[in-house]
Amino acid sequence: MPETQSDSGIRRFEACIGDTAFSPHRHDVYTLGLTMRGVQCFNYRGAARQSLPGELVVLHPDELHDGHAGTDDGFAYRALTIQPHSISAILPGQDLPFIAGGQSSSARLIQAVSAILADLDEALDPLHAADALFDIATALHAAAGHTPPSGHLDARATERARSYIHEHLDEQVSMDDLESVAGQDRWQLSRDFRRLHGTSPYRYLLMRRLDAARDRIQRGESFAQTALACGFNDQSHMTRHFKAAHGLSPFRWKRSITPDARMARTIIQD
Structure with missing residues (x-):
């Protein structure tokens, strides 16, 4: 079960399950998993569920669940876990997003999760990890039926961050760096940067x-x-x-x- 963890607290792993069955258990983190092969079956909030290749499982923190293969061929999946406080930091004053049924067909959320799980062998760049965390949190928020938080755009702070990126193309750039030079909270900076430049700080870099x-x-x-x-x-x-x-x-x-x-x-x- 290869596993990696970034400084952002995102933990990524993959697993192949044959005749092993997970007994009922719970985590205090979000778990988002893409079924890669076979049929993944699990019980969640009083109902039997199954996930096929390409489908996304979203388990809310502290929710009881189990897991087993739906066929004799077993199943494979890739997943990530995120601490709830990391989501709350991006969505201040908002309830933690809850996905009913433990599965989501949101194309935006599937894309955000797929992107960070595409290459588990490559260590996450710090700015890439921060971007991925923001994308997943906001996609979860939207998939749960919430409207995105709005606020004043600080174009000057965003321009300071953009200029810093241009001056440090050959160096490692982190959200700590951008937050410091912009003089703005990192998650508000992430929102403003996307609104003003059409892409995230990491993608821009x-x-x-x-x-x-x-x-x-x-x-x-x-x-x-x-x-x-x-x-x-x-x-x-x-x-x-x-x-x-x-x-x-x-x-x-x-x-x-x-x-x-x-x-x-x-x-x-x-």
Whole structure:
């Protein structure tokens, strides 16, 4: 059962269950799990439930539940746990979101959970973990039928955070850093940043790093040098994000732009 935990308190793990059955038990955390294979069966709040591949299980803190395979083939799942106080910090003054029935078909929530469970072997960047926590908390809030909290937009604080990101593209950036430079609560900053820039602080940082990487690659810098210069852990780390953003590996992207670049030079010379 591989397991990882980030500094944000998000714990991620995966498991394959055959003839093992979980007896009734309860946790004091949120547990959100994606069924990957087979049929996952469990009893929750007085009713029998089952989850098929691609479906999301959402167990509220301190709710009694069990678990077993629905077929002889067993089942596999990936899951994460989050402390309730981490959710409350993002949703101040709001009740903890409760998902009736222990399952959700919310596309927004499934996407938020899937994104952080996609690669359990890669350690979570601190800013990525904070973004994921915010996305899951707000998606849970919406899936529970609540309206998002609103408030005054602090554009100046957001701009201070954005400028800091641009000045530190090759360094690790955390929400502690952004909160400090912006002079604003981190979760309000997360809300304002999304409202003003259309994306999260982590995604904004990642895309600016990829912009810088494209410029360096186009100038002929090696992929390995580019990765380190642009704040990625290594070349493979950069390649995964590059392909996710552009649909091509850096190598294939470089090959695809070379003929166009030559043609452009020819046209200018003519």
